[in-house]
Amino acid sequence: MQTNDLKVIRPPEKESDFHRHPDLGYEEQIDEGFIRFLEHGAPHQLIRWHFHEEYELHLITETKGKVFVGDYIGHFQPGQLVLTGPHLPHNWISTEYPNGQDHVEVRDKVLQFRREPLVRSAELIPEMRSLMNFLDRAANGVEFYGISAQVEAMMDRIKVSSGMDRLANFIELMAILAKHENYRLLSSVQLQSRDDQHHLDEISEIVGYVSEHYSTNFNMAEVAEKFGMSESRFSRYFRKATGNTFTDFVTRMRINKASQLLLDTDQYISTICYSVGFNNVANFNRRFMEVRGMTPSEFRKNGKLRY
CATH class of the missing domain: 1.10.10.60 (Homeodomain-like)
Structure with missing residues (x-):
């Protein structure tokens, strides 16, 4: 049967600095940093089909619902942890709220970070190159299992830190995720080779x-x-x-x-x-x-x- 209501396809909205106001849950812009922390509840203006230039590490803390990452459609619940890559559209839509509520104060904890500083660092620091191999998996989305509580604690540390302390906490978090083996790639077609x-x-x-x-x-x-x-x-x-x-x-x-x-x-x-x-x-x-x-x-x- 022809689905006439799909003739007009809305593309994902590009997120820009216009959307990144502290009133929406973003921290104040840190001019010298490339790591941005965000948390917000649900329902919320930022819950929409969108993409952005940065990587995003996304932790769900409340509600259940449907998750959309690229062409992947699945279900989420508290504790879901997903890393999305630059320009990869995504959205989490809550359909079940706890205890009969119609809203929650904090549903998501998010880290956004840019690729370019990490690429340039890897050119000069050999130890950073393994991190780039890990981040390449995020092109189609990565869901991690069994590590959400540890990651949430580290995200909270990053939230309240700055300068070298924030960078050190971030690198530690990335190293832990890069070594974590209990994950799946959300695309239906992926390479897993670790050969030369x-x-x-x-x-x-x-x-x-x-x-x-x-x-x-x-x-x-x-x-x-x-x-x-x-x-x-x-x-x-x-x-x-x-x-x-x-x-x-x-x-x-x-x-x-x-x-x-x-x-x-x-x-x-x-x-x-x-x-x-x-x-x-x-x-x-x-x-x-x-x-x-x-x-x-x-x-x-x-x-x-x-x-």
Whole structure:
């Protein structure tokens, strides 16, 4: 069925300094610093589908609801901790308040920080380079588990500190998160390789090929031959580098592309199914449910809440 009400798609709003007033929960601007602390309740003006130039470490302290990060749709509850990268749209919409309330004073604790100072530091300080590798994961959003209480305490320390103390607390927090292994990447397609640069380049080239040809019919044997590997060696290599079998990886990439089309266009679901490489709607619906936990039509309907 055609979803005519999705013909006009509102893009995410870009957050600017105009929105960063202390009355909205932001701390006073610190001219010499690049780390900004924010906390606010719900409902609140800042709860909207938006993006910004900075990284954002976002901790939910109250309420339950739906979270939107890029094309990811999921549920949140107190303790959810997510790192988003620059220009990645996001929003948390509260649907359940504690004890029958209709508002809470503090729902979110947030750190925002710019990339450029960290990049320039990594050019001069070798120890900072591992931090950049960690931050690269945030391009599609990272959700951390089992560390929220510790992170909240450190965020509170950053809130009340300044100068070198604030920077030291921030670097300590980043180091803890970078070493934390209990996390997931919110994008449906991600690399997990920790190999040397040669292997990273090689798997990136393979993923690039899949990204370019995902809508066509191809199999693992053809791709393995193209990259000079036997099918069995390619299968082991690919799974180690991505955490997925080749078939699952291609399926997830196709579902990811379909998700973007469902959220950003009003195309028929059947049209989207064939355009991303599936050859029948029933299989598309089944695979979509496996990856997203909902049908394509439910995903599109829920996606409207982002705004």
